[in-house]
Amino acid sequence: MILLSLSVGLPWVIGAVFAMLNGRRPWVAWLAVAGLAANFLCISLLGARVLREGQVEMVAGDWPEGIGIALRADALGIAFALVSSGVILASMLYEVILGVRSRTFPAFMLFLNAGLVGLFLTGDAFNFYVFFEISMAASFVLTGYRERDQQVRAAFIFAVINLLGSVIFLIAVAGLYHLTGSLDMEVIAQRMSDAGSAPALLIATAIFVAFSLKLGLFPFHFWLPAAYIGSHAPVAAILSGAVANIGGYGLLRFSGHIMPEQFETGAVVLLALGSASIVYGALQAVSRFMPVEVMAYSAIGQAGYILIAIGIAGSVGYEAAVLYALVNSLNKGLLFLATGLRGPLVGAAFAVGAFSVAGVPPAVGFVGKLELFLASLTVGGVAGSAALVTLVFLGGAVSFVYSFQVYSRIYLRPRENPGKPDPAPARVLVILLAGLVLALGIWPEPLLVLSDAAAAALSGGAG
Amino acid sequence: MNFLISLALAIIFGSGAFLILQRGLVRVVVGIALVSNASILFIIAVGLSRGQPPIYPLPEEASVSDPLVQAMALTALVISFGVTALLLAYVYRLYLAHGSVDLQDVSRAERREAEALERGEPLRERGDERQEP
Numbered sequence: 001m002i003l004l005s006l007s008v009g010l011p012w013v014i015g016a017v018f019a020m021l022n023g024r025r026p027w028v029a030w031l032a033v034a035g036l037a038a039n040f041l042c043i044s045l046l047g048a049r050v051l052r053e054g055q056v057e058m059v060a061g062d063w064p065e066g067i068g069i070a071l072r073a074d075a076l077g078i079a080f081a082l083v084s085s086g087v088i089l090a091s092m093l094y095e096v097i098l099g100v101r102s103r104t105f106p107a108f109m110l111f112l113n114a115g116l117v118g119l120f121l122t123g124d125a126f127n128f129y130v131f132f133e134i135s136m137a138a139s140f141v142l143t144g145y146r147e148r149d150q151q152v153r154a155a156f157i158f159a160v161i162n163l164l165g166s167v168i169f170l171i172a173v174a175g176l177y178h179l180t181g182s183l184d185m186e187v188i189a190q191r192m193s194d195a196g197s198a199p200a201l202l203i204a205t206a207i208f209v210a211f212s213l214k215l216g217l218f219p220f221h222f223w224l225p226a227a228y229i230g231s232h233a234p235v236a237a238i239l240s241g242a243v244a245n246i247g248g249y250g251l252l253r254f255s256g257h258i259m260p261e262q263f264e265t266g267a268v269v270l271l272a273l274g275s276a277s278i279v280y281g282a283l284q285a286v287s288r289f290m291p292v293e294v295m296a297y298s299a300i301g302q303a304g305y306i307l308i309a310i311g312i313a314g315s316v317g318y319e320a321a322v323l324y325a326l327v328n329s330l331n332k333g334l335l336f337l338a339t340g341l342r343g344p345l346v347g348a349a350f351a352v353g354a355f356s357v358a359g360v361p362p363a364v365g366f367v368g369k370l371e372l373f374l375a376s377l378t379v380g381g382v383a384g385s386a387a388l389v390t391l392v393f394l395g396g397a398v399s400f401v402y403s404f405q406v407y408s409r410i411y412l413r414p415r416e417n418p419g420k421p422d423p424a425p426a427r428v429l430v431i432l433l434a435g436l437v438l439a440l441g442i443w444p445e446p447l448l449v450l451s452d453a454a455a456a457a458l459s460g461g462a463g
Numbered sequence: 464m465n466f467l468i469s470l471a472l473a474i475i476f477g478s479g480a481f482l483i484l485q486r487g488l489v490r491v492v493v494g495i496a497l498v499s500n501a502s503i504l505f506i507i508a509v510g511l512s513r514g515q516p517p518i519y520p521l522p523e524e525a526s527v528s529d530p531l532v533q534a535m536a537l538t539a540l541v542i543s544f545g546v547t548a549l550l551l552a553y554v555y556r557l558y559l560a561h562g563s564v565d566l567q568d569v570s571r572a573e574r575r576e577a578e579a580l581e582r583g584e585p586l587r588e589r590g591d592e593r594q595e596p
Binding site for chain 2: 126130144147149160164229289290293
């Protein structure tokens with residue numbers, strides 16, 4: 001109970017205090033890191049409890065159940081909250097080591113963390129929208145961080161497109177309320193099966209479009225390269241490793257838990273769009289030159305794998321989707337942080353991340369790809385499952401090509417003008433992250449347990 | 464009533480969508496504001512029921528209209544207000560950088576940078592274009 005309110009409330013309070021302090025001062029920035037770390041610890045403790053005893057629930061303000069707004073931590077929410085706030089913590093550490101340039105940066109990192117954790121742990125559909133907007137507003141500001149012209153442009157595009165997505169989601173939430181007469185996700189899930197199929201399908205479509213925009217899936221991806229390429233390295237890591245999780249989590253929560261029947265009707269669309277994303281992202285990534293560009297397009301392809309796993313559905317599909325989303329966050333966080341650095345051993349860290357994206361053992365990406373293979377095999381019909389397995393395999397092969405291309409172009413060639421290497425602590429941080437990616441690949445048990453529990457929470461809630 | 468509300472909603476949403484597709488950045492922001500207001504009107508429409516205002520003490524026998532939609536609409540209003548202000552700040556910042564609020568000027572600058580990127584030049588530091596009129 002207290003852990004749940006601390007996880008959601010702590011970054012709020014600290015963020016509000018830090019909004020008034022000058023974030024460029026090192027002591028302020030380090031205190032913000034301490035706040036984020038404390039929050040991360042709270043979420044880990046809460047996660048341990050959720051895994052041990054099952055879902056933790058709290059109704060705000062001591063209202064009776066069904067009237068007050070509920071916070072509900074289940075394994076799915078905890079898994080995403082843990083990885084997202086981990087990526088935010090690593091990016092914050094990175095930026096503090098290199099020197100914060102804006103007085104509001106630490107405060108916005110805390111607000112972003114507050115919004116994301118709240119979103120993953122809320123049990124109320126409208127509250128989901130509110131937390132979603134909080135984290136989006138913070139990330140709009142963070143995209144423009146450093147205020148180079150191209151960053152401001154990227155932030156403007158990012159903000160306009162994502163606001164449209166938020167409006168669509170808000171309309172969908174209002175529609176859900178009209179159909180079911182409740183905003184509590186559990187109640188909506190129970191009453192959804194009685195709702196008429198036409199309005200429910202419309203709402204499911206609106207939700208799918210809104211979250212696909214966040215995740216950067218193929219027909220909705222157009223804002224993504226501009227935003228990722230323009231923004232500063234740790235911000236790109238956050239956008240890709242933490243903010244994009246909103247899309248993955250939202251799709252999983254709404255498709256697996258709240259409206260499984262409607263998403264099952266559209267499973268073919270999910271599989272087709274996912275495949276298109278994989279092909280498009282991989283081909284674009286191969287043809288690009290700068291590492292940041294390659295990774296931005298690769299993010300579109302990786303989102304496609306998550307969508308395919310969601311389209312496969314069932315406990316195997318959801319488990320693969322959760323695992324792949326978590327692994328992808330780690331990979332992308334590591335890669336975007338590594339592209340911002342220069343100096344010895346950074347290349348090695350980048351290589352670990354790149355091979356993890358390609359799914360080469362012993363990196364953790366291999367585990368994600370393996371789960372996805374297993375899930376593809378369960379698809380009904382030999383032709384369908386053969387096509388999916390081929391696609392996943394080809395996608396992996398192409399991602400190996402572009403990862404190695406970038407690696408050889410940037411790190412295997414002697415630089416004409418090597419420049420000064422970045423400070424050692426930042427490089428140590430990136431190398432530690434790479435070590436984590438390797439360690440989780442060698443001992444994937446914790447990740448597997450987490451994603452298994454998350455999938456169980458999804459299908460258990462649906463019944 | 465239902466028809467009127469849906470007509471109003473359609474007109475507001477349509478005008479907003481039209482404005483978002485315009486070239487002027489200020490128009491884009493106004494378009495976003497209109498579209499989010501259309502969604503707020505939709506929330507209100509969702510709870511459209513005849514009844515007494517839900518103010519305490521509640522009338523005994525008469526039905527009361529849904530108070531929850533009004534709380535939701537208020538929250539959504541505040542959010543869209545804040546985000547519109549943020550967008551306007553970005554437009555001002557773009558105006559400072561490019562001396563124009565026309566999307567074409569902005570995208571021209573973007574194309575120049577994309578070409579530089581393709582030639583393998585590093586991205587320029589801030590303020591390079593500020594000198595241009």
